[in-house]
Amino acid sequence: MTDDGTDRLLVYGAYGYTGRLIVEAAAERGFDPIAAGRDPARTRGVATAHDVPARSFKVRGAESHLGGVDAVLNCAGPFSETADAMVDACLATGTDYLDITGELPVFERIRRRDSDAQREGVTLLPGVGFDVVPTDCLAAHLHDRLPEADHLSLALEAEGGVSPGTLKTVLTGLGDGGAIRRDGVLRHERVAARTRVVDFGDGLRRAVSIPWGDVSTAYHTTGIPDIEVYLSAPSSARAGMKLASYLGGGLDSEAVQRGLSWLIDRYVDGPDTETRTSGEARVWGEARTGDTRVVSRIRTPETYHFTVESALLVAEKVLADAPIGYQTPASAFGPELVLELEGVERVDLEAGEVVEHASSPGATVPAE
Ligand SMILES: NC(=O)c1ccc[n+]([C@@H]2O[C@H](COP(=O)([O-])OP(=O)(O)OC[C@H]3O[C@@H](n4cnc5c(N)ncnc54)[C@H](OP(=O)(O)O)[C@@H]3O)[C@@H](O)[C@H]2O)c1
Incomplete structure (x- = not known):
């Protein structure tokens, strides 16, 4: 929870092209996101530009940096290099996981973590951008x-x-x-x-x-x-x-x-x-x-443009309430989600x- 009682979103890969757009839009809409990434100076740069908190860490061992975070939105691709470690960290800390991947093997690997996610009461929802x-x-x-x-x-x-x-x-x-x-x-x-x-x-x-x-x-x-x-x-x-x-x-x-x-x-x-x-x-x-x-x-x-909007719409819904376990955008929120x-x-x-x-x-x- 943030000071004003809202749930907290951490955007990882915050200084990448898409991550930066998402942090900017999230800050404007009052999410008060945490900007995160592996390079301390570049992470601080984005956080300062949008007046939000910064956390710098590598994906491996991310669990010790997710304190107070309710959902991670991973924007650090290729996701074949970041998703497994971030999913591990989310499962270890009871944090919901979202990303903007479109990579087929990444979806397949996250799907196999469904029973772990069910056990930990966590939502795993990759693919919340234009893909898919x-x-x-x-x-x-x-x-x-x-x-x-x-x-x-x-x-x-x-x-x-x-x-x-x-x-x-x-x-x-x-x-x-x-x-x-x-x-x-x-x-x-x-x-x-x-x-x-x-x-x-x-x-x-x-x-x-x-x-x-x-x-x-x-x-x-x-x-x-x-x-x-x-x-x-x-x-x-x-x-x-x-x-x-x-x-x-x-x-x-x-x-x-x-x-x-x-x-x-x-x-x-x-x-x-x-x-x-x-x-x-x-x-x-x-x-x-x-x-x-x-x-x-x-x-x-x-x-x-679509990716920024859809990622934040899904993040808002997941922070409010979402089915646990592995989900796709439509399995979690139905076919009309896109029309919102x-x-x-x-x-x-x-x-x-x-x-x-x-x-x-x-x-x-x-x-x-
Ligand atoms: N779903 C969609 O429709 C959609 C839309 C847009 C983008 N994407 C995908 O999102 C990803 C990012 O796109 P982008 O345009 O933002 O790319 P980008 O500008 O190259 O940014 C990538 C970000 O990920 C970080 N990163 C990469 N590998 C990392 C690793 N191993 N550990 C930690 N951080 C790492 C980079 O940090 P460093 O600079 O330190 O490497 C950078 O902050 C791509 O995979 C892209 O295909 C999907």
């Missing part, structure tokens, strides 16, 4: 529309740039290759091994399969056994993804990763304020069984309105 709030809520909504569905496809299309942290996270994950879910089991395959034609609401787009977090989370949320996630990207990026997946082993080498991380730190800035304000993202989803099929779409503000965020719209398509078809990947798409 809109897609997870759409998955739950489609499942409500077609409860007997045995196949779920989700697709994303986003405008705007990416931050250094996101690029590094993608880079770190490339060596793992792609993944889909079949009969409830994760199957590994190449990134971009599958192509689909998707209508996000303004014409047909070609999208390729990616190992998005929903391959893990949507199964937990809906129980649908077959799941694929697609990304609509310009043709140059699609070719790059295919190339990267063939080079997977090479990209995974530590020396290559270190060199690319260095380049990213120097040459990549996150999206500026104007891009964050004006951009938007689109999510499409289809649930089906046999010939029966339902399709819905969601439009959201730009992904980093400003600027989000959801549309359900009726059978006659669906133009593209699951079995017609060659459907006409605009020339590129």
Whole structure:
């Protein structure tokens, strides 16, 4: 509890691109967050700028720094390097854990801590940013529309740039290759091994399969056994993804990763304020069984803007009351959660309105 009786949120990774935006918005909204990170000077810098307390510590051994904290919002990615230790610390101290990961293996590992979390009375809720709030809520909504569905496809299309942290996270994950879910089991395959034609609401787009977090989370949320996630990207990026997946082993080498991380730190800035304000993202989803099929779409503000808003909305809810154990955004708060965020719209398509078809990947798409 803080002096004024409210529950306390600690934002770890507070001086990163996204962490800084979250601390700023949290301070403005009266959360009185604790800004935390591994570098003492940079952590103090953010805390001072927003007049909030600072704590500096490494993720390993974090439990001795969580006194008086009710929930941790971990913004320090790649989460493959920070989530396990922070989850351990949260379980040891009875602190709720949230993060903004989109990394499939991280979701799978946190899911396996469910019984520990149940025993300790802790909520573990990774993926409270653009990954995976809109897609997870759409998955739950489609499942409500077609409860007997045995196949779920989700697709994303986003405008705007990416931050250094996101690029590094993608880079770190490339060596793992792609993944889909079949009969409830994760199957590994190449990134971009599958192509689909998707209508996000303004014409047909070609999208390729990616190992998005929903391959893990949507199964937990809906129980649908077959799941694929697609990304609509310009043709140059699609070719790059295919190339990267063939080079997977090479990209995974530590020396290559270190060199690319260095380049990213120097040459990549996150999206500026104007891009964050004006951009938007689109999510499409289809649930089906046999010939029966339902399709819905969601439009959201730009992904980093969305992440700040959704992370704080979920943090507020978890601080108030949340189911214990491992949760996804929609398993904890239902499919309508995403509609509580400003600027989000959801549309359900009726059978006659669906133009593209699951079995017609060659459907006409605009020339590129
Ligand atoms: N869910 C979403 O839609 C969404 C949206 C935005 C970002 N993200 C993800 O969030 C992560 C952060 O993104 P960003 O744009 O804020 O990146 P960023 O600017 O590079 O910031 C990353 C932060 O994490 C810290 N960090 C990294 N590894 C660490 C470790 N092993 N121990 C302690 N701290 C560590 C960094 O501290 P140092 O500088 O000291 O390394 C820095 O404070 C990325 O994984 C990104 O993919 C997800």
